[in-house]
Amino acid sequence: MKPTISIIDSTLRDGSHALRHQLSADAITAYCKRAETARVPILMVGHGNGLGASSLQLGKALLSDREMMIAARAGLRSTKLGAFLLPGYGTIQDDVEPVLDLGVQVLMVASHCTEANITRQHIEYAVGKGVVTYGVLMMIHRVSSEELLVQARMMQSYGASAIILMDSAGALLPHEVAVRVRALTQGLTIDVGFHAHNNLGMAIANSVAAVEAGAKIIDGTTRGLGAGAGNCQLEVIVAVLQKMGYRTDLDFYPLMDAGDFVTANIMTKPQEIGSIELMSGLAGVFSGFAPHVRKAAAQFNVDPRDIFMELGKRNVVAGQEDMIIDVAAELAKRSA
Amino acid sequence: MNMKTVKVGIIGTGNIGTDLLMKILRSDVLTCGMFSGQNPESVGIRKAQSLGVPTSFESIHAFEADPDCAEIVFDATSAEVHRRHAPILEKMGKFVIDMTPSRIGKMCVPSLNLDECLREPNISMITCGGQAMTPLAYAIMKVHPDTPYIEIVGSIASRSAGVGTRNNIDEYTQATRDAIVHFSGVPRAKAIIVLNPAEPPILMHNTMYAEIPHPDMQAITREVASVVERMRTYAPGYNLQLEPTYENGRVMIMNTVVGRGDFLPPYAGNLDIINCAAIAAAEAYARKKVL
Numbered sequence: 001m002k003p004t005i006s007i008i009d010s011t012l013r014d015g016s017h018a019l020r021h022q023l024s025a026d027a028i029t030a031y032c033k034r035a036e037t038a039r040v041p042i043l044m045v046g047h048g049n050g051l052g053a054s055s056l057q058l059g060k061a062l063l064s065d066r067e068m069m070i071a072a073r074a075g076l077r078s079t080k081l082g083a084f085l086l087p088g089y090g091t092i093q094d095d096v097e098p099v100l101d102l103g104v105q106v107l108m109v110a111s112h113c114t115e116a117n118i119t120r121q122h123i124e125y126a127v128g129k130g131v132v133t134y135g136v137l138m139m140i141h142r143v144s145s146e147e148l149l150v151q152a153r154m155m156q157s158y159g160a161s162a163i164i165l166m167d168s169a170g171a172l173l174p175h176e177v178a179v180r181v182r183a184l185t186q187g188l189t190i191d192v193g194f195h196a197h198n199n200l201g202m203a204i205a206n207s208v209a210a211v212e213a214g215a216k217i218i219d220g221t222t223r224g225l226g227a228g229a230g231n232c233q234l235e236v237i238v239a240v241l242q243k244m245g246y247r248t249d250l251d252f253y254p255l256m257d258a259g260d261f262v263t264a265n266i267m268t269k270p271q272e273i274g275s276i277e278l279m280s281g282l283a284g285v286f287s288g289f290a291p292h293v294r295k296a297a298a299q300f301n302v303d304p305r306d307i308f309m310e311l312g313k314r315n316v317v318a319g320q321e322d323m324i325i326d327v328a329a330e331l332a333k334r335s336a
Numbered sequence: 337m338n339m340k341t342v343k344v345g346i347i348g349t350g351n352i353g354t355d356l357l358m359k360i361l362r363s364d365v366l367t368c369g370m371f372s373g374q375n376p377e378s379v380g381i382r383k384a385q386s387l388g389v390p391t392s393f394e395s396i397h398a399f400e401a402d403p404d405c406a407e408i409v410f411d412a413t414s415a416e417v418h419r420r421h422a423p424i425l426e427k428m429g430k431f432v433i434d435m436t437p438s439r440i441g442k443m444c445v446p447s448l449n450l451d452e453c454l455r456e457p458n459i460s461m462i463t464c465g466g467q468a469m470t471p472l473a474y475a476i477m478k479v480h481p482d483t484p485y486i487e488i489v490g491s492i493a494s495r496s497a498g499v500g501t502r503n504n505i506d507e508y509t510q511a512t513r514d515a516i517v518h519f520s521g522v523p524r525a526k527a528i529i530v531l532n533p534a535e536p537p538i539l540m541h542n543t544m545y546a547e548i549p550h551p552d553m554q555a556i557t558r559e560v561a562s563v564v565e566r567m568r569t570y571a572p573g574y575n576l577q578l579e580p581t582y583e584n585g586r587v588m589i590m591n592t593v594v595g596r597g598d599f600l601p602p603y604a605g606n607l608d609i610i611n612c613a614a615i616a617a618a619e620a621y622a623r624k625k626v627l
Contacts, residue, residue: 055526056545056586057489088529091506114533115494117502142533299583315534322489322543326590329578 004247005211008164008193008219009035009234010044011262012072013084015225017048017288019268021061025071027266028063032075034261038254042106042132044082044219045072048227048288049318050110051083051099052090057321059291065095069102080132082106086319087118092125100129108164109155110136112317113143116151120158127159134193135160138318141171141284145183152184152192162191164219167206168318170199170229170277171284174209185214193217196232198224199281201273203232204240211246222259225267228287229277235259279305283312292321296328306331341367342622345406347396347421349373351498351600352435352607353412354380357389358598359615365622366615369405372398383599396421403428407625408618410435414500415507422458431621432458433614437504437511445470446616447566448519454621463508464606465490465527466515467613468542468574471567472589473520475559476546485547486516489528493537496604505529522546540593540605541577551587556580560589570616571609572596 012031016023028045035043045068047053047061054061063071065083072081083104085096096107107126109119119135126133135155140148152163163184167177177194184192194210194217196203207218218241220232235256238248276290285308293311297304310327344366346353353373357380360366371384372392384391390405392398395413399405409430411418415438422440425432431454434441441458444450448471453459461467469488476483490512501508512527532538557580567574573594580589593605600607 052526055489055528056485056487056547057528057543087505088509088531091509093506093510112531112533115502115531117499118505118531120503121506314538315532317530317532317534319489319528319530320491320532322588322590323491323541325581325588326541326577 002245003216004249005241006041006217007234007238007248007250008042008044008082008217009040009221010195010219010231011221011225013044013046014048014227014231015221015266016046016061017227018225018230018271019266020291021047021054021059023062023068023266025063025067028068028071029075031258031261031266032072032079034254034258036076036079037251038258039249039251040079042080042082043072043076044084044108045069046083049086050090051085052095053086058319065099066102069099069104073103080105082108084108084110085122086110087122089319092122096122096125100131104131106132106134108134108136110138113137113140113148113151116154119155123155123158123160133160134162134164136164136166138166138168139286140165140167140180141169141176142315145180148180149183149187152188156188156190160190162193162217163188164193164195164217166195167197168286169284170197170202170281170287172206173200173202174205177206178209178213181210181213181215191216193219195219197226197287198229198231198273199277199287203230204236207232207237208240208244211241222255223262223267224271225262226271226287228280228290229273230271276304276308279308283308285311285316286318288318289321289324292324296324300328300332302328302331302335340626341365342408342625343367343369343406344408344410344618345370345372345399346410346412347372348412349375349378349380349384350412352611353410354383355599355607355611356410356412356614357384359611361387363615363619365619365626370398370402396424399428400424407431408433408621410614415504426457433617434458434460435610435614437463437507439511443515443518444613444617445519446570446613447471447563448474450617450620453617454624459617461610461614462515463512464540464610465512465529465542467609468540468591468593469544470515470519471563472544472560473516473522473525475563476556476587477520477522479552479555479559480548483522483546483548485524486520486522487526487528487545488512488516489530489543491530491532491538491541492606493603494531494533495537496600496606497531537603539603542591544589546587547585548587549585551582553580553582556587571612573605573608
């Protein structure tokens with residue numbers, strides 16, 4: 001019998017990128033009620049880059065972390081409320097501790113795929129508090145499956161109960177996902193999850209490849225709402241997995257209703273693979289850079305696609321949004 | 337050279353300690369009287385021995401056994417270890433320069449508060465981000481004292497972030513933020529640190545954002561230029577990457593720090609700047625003593 005796949009809904013976290021982090025409290029509560037009805041097991045909420053990430057560098061959120069968590073809590077009963085943390089942005093004292101007091105039950109602690117040992121403090125802290133704690137490795141296209149396993153093992157040793165691999169740039173093809181997921185399912189004692197981006201139109205195919213390689217957790221968003229070209233569309237992957245014989249235990253009609261709600265009430269523009277998102281996938285640059293690249297391209301009068309290719313060459317990582325200005329200024333100087 | 341020098345000691349023979357040693361050997365007012373650690377495998381110890389510097393594996397006990405080996409002591413161990421060392425060194429009457437983020441002593445940024453630090457028994461060099469960015473925050477607040485918010489983002493090469501920084505990334509972030517508030521007086525500040533594993537390694541790259549609705553860009557540019565000039569007197573690799581720019585209610589300043597390549601490679605400007613600052617403090621103390 002095929003295993004049950006556990007679903008994480010990141011619509012109100014990664015989807016926040018698509019709204020430039022301007023989610024309202026009403027929209028959060030209303031969406032949470034729908035996720036609850038759809039029996040979503042874990043719903044992530046917050047600024048796209050996580051706790052403490054509301055900033056001039058990454059974009060100021062309309063609401064504080066605290067306000068977002070309170071709004072979410074109001075709409076949830078049995079669905080677990082999750083928060084995301086990138087060490088270096090948020091800290092335990094300033095950002096994690098306060099939201100645990102507001103009822104956050106799941107914490108994802110994330111790092112770039114080669115920097116897992118900056119998550120030790122936070123994973124150990126959250127595990128000690130009895131919070132379900134997942135380690136997240138981002139931008140996984142940048143490293144081999146062997147290196148990924150070394151990093152994932154560190155997070156496992158800190159106490160993480162699962163590792164989520166994120167194809168943050170939407171740069172991988174299905175066979176590349178499969179080899180990475182398989183290395184982890186074979187080399188770890190804890191569950192493995194996968195979080196896709198759709199820059200190359202591979203989000204569903206890659207999520208399927210991950211499940212076939214042994215991933216037990218799929219992280220996506222309804223309508224694919226998310227950074228850049230968006231994420232793995234949850235309604236679709238749930239339908240596909242069902243068709244393949246996997247169980248998800250979600251209530252399918254209410255899940256589609258949640259997607260309809262996103263289109264009608266949350267989305268400000270269609271979630272599409274535009275030329276910029278496509279270039280971001282090709283260059284292997286974090287999807288969330290797109291709005292910043294557009295702005296810098298206009299400010300310095302350079303082609304946004306050139307900015308992406310140059311950012312790719314410099315191997316920028318999530319959080320280095322300031323490099324966009326640097327690159328745009330340099331490209332402008334070069335063509336002057 | 338017959339100029340009088342002051343003896344200094346270093347506890348901790350890792351990257352920071354060894355780079356400090358190389359800088360001390362170049363100084364005309366400092367001599368290294370003790371280079372002490374506890375790791376017999378340390379590359380730094382072997383390097384020190386080959387240069388004829390007195391060494392020990394007894395860590396702080398080397399100073400207890402021979403109190404006259406140094407007047408100034410750099411502690412380049414860890415915050416936890418420095419908490420044990422601090423009272424011992426204070427009792428011995430040493431001038432202590434703390435390279436760890438223990439936050440025991442007075443925070444010191446040489447271009448901002450060097451003189452008052454020389455009267456303290458123990459000074460804290462905060463963090464590399466703090467050394468690189470507090471002077472710029474101070475300059476902004478000098479021109480626009482009602483600025484409500486300053487944010488700094490530091491990107492450093494993964495290879496230049498040691499286990500200490502990684503295990504204590506929260507303390508690093510918070511200490512940097514607190515230093516910005518303390519020195520500049522801005523009511524709210526945020527510090528972000530990003531590790532970049534790119535090969536070849538990236539230079540330390542910092543960005544500062546300040547919320548200023550109607551900035552006097554000429555005055556800001558002038559102040560920033562003078563900060564760069566002052567910083568370069570002791571950290572020669574301190575460069576402005578992008579002249580101050582204004583966009584949509586915020587002023588943005590970018591800099592990079594190229595290391596001197598003494599023991600650590602030039603990309604590790606983050607480690608270089610905190611060491612340069614520590615040496616500047618030690619030399620100022622020594623000059624006061626000698627004169």
